[in-house]
Amino acid sequence: MHKIAVIGLGKAGLPIAGVIAKHGFEVTGVDIDERKCDIINRGMNPIPDEQGLDELIKNHGGKNIFATAKYEDARDCDFFIVIVPLFIDKVHNPDFSILEDAFRNVGKILKNGDCVVLETTVPPGTTETVVREWLEEESGLKFGEFYLAYSPERIMTGFSISRLRDFPKVIGGVDERSGNMAFEVYEKFIPKLHKVSSARTAEFIKVIEGCYRDVNIALANELFKIAGELEIDFYEARDYANHQYCNIHLPSTGVGGHCIPFYPWFLIREMERRGKYDHSNLLRTGRETNDLMINYWAEKIILECLGINKFLGEVKVCIKGITYRKGIKELINSMNLALAYLLVKKGLNVFVYDELFTEDELKKLDLRLIEPKDADLVFDCFTLRLELPKKS
């Protein structure tokens, strides 16, 4: 039986490590966070919001899941799953440094016949090019002496375990043999697994899902603005426009989080590198439309102050909800947080309210807490409603 290493025990890595352990495999989990490793080895779940994870970690943590900060401890593994973050820099290029570090460390312990699978969402072509090179350089092996494949995580914070069980998952190899090898192992713990023709195809599949979401949210935002201009209730129109052939999404302050707003850039930047400037106009316009929504909302908020008998600079504006998604305490690329900062920068008297954050936590973000009822104007980032609590 294969001994499996999972590199990265975050929101995506720990659930899959738990699921693999549940299927009877011995799992070595590698994560730079030693404290987190200790917690897991004591059978405690460091990601309490994840449904079903408590039980998995209680049953397997410190038993057939051994968490460690040392790659060396995974030396006896023959199957490596890498699922570490990929960030995007200020000009929307992927920053591969964490990925490179992980693969170089895996390369150092890689043996002839081992198999490596990447799960992090990456620009199409990443696995077969840079990942392969990092592994070859560090291991001294040539691809072919080890197997290499890609299978994108399709987690959704809070529901990652049920997704691994219920949702289709694809896997593709850098070559045919790698694809087959990785598929045979993965199908032992992923029920709805599909092999696709290449790692690059599997990478592309994940990225275009995100592009679909981003462009369709942009479309919803654009139609929402047009409806506002035409004095039409967007939500009423959407209710009746949507049917089996039409799926107009919901408007927002933009698209946040560590996934969707980044993926279109993978394709946009790659097309630019190839001089194909006309191959990603829609993706780019979608990104711009979404990112510009905070300006739209800032103007709406400022104009709403016309109805308040105070100097503009004294109107207490409350931005309600600063996380990128309701109910999830995460601020990565939160456009709601960006909206608050934008209004601060414009010189408004801005406060925020988010039930997930204490006054002290907000202070560290240079933001002031206010109870919505004490504000003159409240903008709810999730319902997109503007309210004047003192007028009601």
Added chain:
Amino acid sequence: MHKIAVIGLGKAGLPIAGVIAKHGFEVTGVDIDERKCDIINRGMNPIPDEQGLDELIKNHGGKNIFATAKYEDARDCDFFIVIVPLFIDKVHNPDFSILEDAFRNVGKILKNGDCVVLETTVPPGTTETVVREWLEEESGLKFGEFYLAYSPERIMTGFSISRLRDFPKVIGGVDERSGNMAFEVYEKFIPKLHKVSSARTAEFIKVIEGCYRDVNIALANELFKIAGELEIDFYEARDYANHQYCNIHLPSTGVGGHCIPFYPWFLIREMERRGKYDHSNLLRTGRETNDLMINYWAEKIILECLGINKFLGEVKVCIKGITYRKGIKELINSMNLALAYLLVKKGLNVFVYDELFTEDELKKLDLRLIEPKDADLVFDCFTLRLELPKKS
């Protein structure tokens, strides 16, 4: 019981006239085409492709459907449904002339207490502004003395009758009374009818459905081009990317027909008129992406000639399928036809093949017929496949 006039007995008007007659109403159908009216009055169906229409016209044509070219003949009707074409001019502005003519003629026979419903897809705001004005001017009545509402047709050529029965349909009045009045009549022959808050909302609903389709086809086309550049099989990727939350459409030569390619312009032009140039960037980019696809395919076709040992000007290129949709003999805004003309203009040796068109019919379009097997290169506009018949 109301006596109902249906103005326009085309692909949208005749099916609804048939359905209304089937529900026991007396229907006067008005159409400028006298020959067509004769055919209908003899119980024969002038639109044979429409499923179920033969039977309806056989049962009701010349009985409780009376077709006529004279508006005067509809003078005793008290409920008018207008469903005539709206075209778009070369610079993408709606050309209201047919609509204006129809409503001015209805206005001439309009009586106090009558109700008028528009079904043609129009820019939001049309019914409450210009339509109301035309009716008021010609009838001498004031709105309030007659009722006015809007209910968008949602036909699909070939399936219009089942759509009227099975598909949700919305209706909205220029005022509350008009909405209620029109709803009460329509619900007698439309089972899945929903009243929305205004005519403008109902107009918007129809237009944004088209926008959803157009932008999503543009997205499919863009992702298809990117996949080609990355040497990934788009269709394989699409198969696995699509699931309950993802609905990537199919790529094409662009978007043809008399509906989808026009609707985004309704909103784009209206936003421009209002100086809101930043409110329709995505819709515009979607339109551009789709309309530019013929250039993409033209280049693919020309480069495919590299594999043929002939002077480029002698290569017999066959464009297979010139209608805008497979199996429907219609050329309105066909991008497939546009592709053929584009290649002719570039100087290539272009032929076409379409099982729905004879050599003579093609000649009238300034196009030459070829059997695909006799061409050096065949581009199938529906499968997007390029083939070299003589090489196989």
